[in-house]
Amino acid sequence: MTDCIFCKIVSGAFNTPFVYETEDFAAFNDINPKADTHVLLVPKNHYESLNDIDDENLLGKLLMGVKLTAQKLGLKSYKTVINTGKDAGQEVFHLHIHILAGNIKGV
Numbered sequence: 147m148t149d150c151i152f153c154k155i156v157s158g159a160f161n162t163p164f165v166y167e168t169e170d171f172a173a174f175n176d177i178n179p180k181a182d183t184h185v186l187l188v189p190k191n192h193y194e195s196l197n198d199i200d201d202e203n204l205l206g207k208l209l210m211g212v213k214l215t216a217q218k219l220g221l222k223s224y225k226t227v228i229n230t231g232k233d234a235g236q237e238v239f240h241l242h243i244h245i246l247a248g249n250i251k252g253v
Contacts, residue, residue: 152240156190161167166215169186170207172247173215180249183219188210196230221247 155162156172165185166173176184189208193199216224227244229236246253 150192150238152186152188152238154222154240156188158236158243165229166211166218168207168211172203173211176244179209180244180253181225181246181250183221183224183246185215185219185245186242187215187245188242189238195241196228199241208243212245215245218248219247221245222243224246225253227253 154160155174162174164172164174166187169190171187171189173185173187176186187208189199189204191204199205212226224245224247227246228242236249244253
């Protein structure tokens with residue numbers, strides 16, 4: 147999807163540094179952090195939300211990606227959030243998982 151900001155990020159259009167990356171997903175710092183650590187993990191293929199993905203294998207890889215990203219960051223405790231749909235607070239319509247740790251503000 148050409149107008150999706152997360153698609154542009156994972157394609158390298160902004161030279162965003164990745165905290166962790168595989169062939170299936172990339173994790174990078176949120177530009178508007180709600181915690182001391184606030185990383186977004188996004189699949190490289192575009193899925194609008196959790197409602198649009200049926201690939202159980204990829205879903206497992208995304209959750210494992212959360213764990214591996216947290217380990218890479220040295221996090222022992224963290225919160226994960228997946229907003230699904232506008233009414234649930236989703237602002238960017240590309241599936242993403244928030245990984246938050248430390249002082250978490252209003253999430």
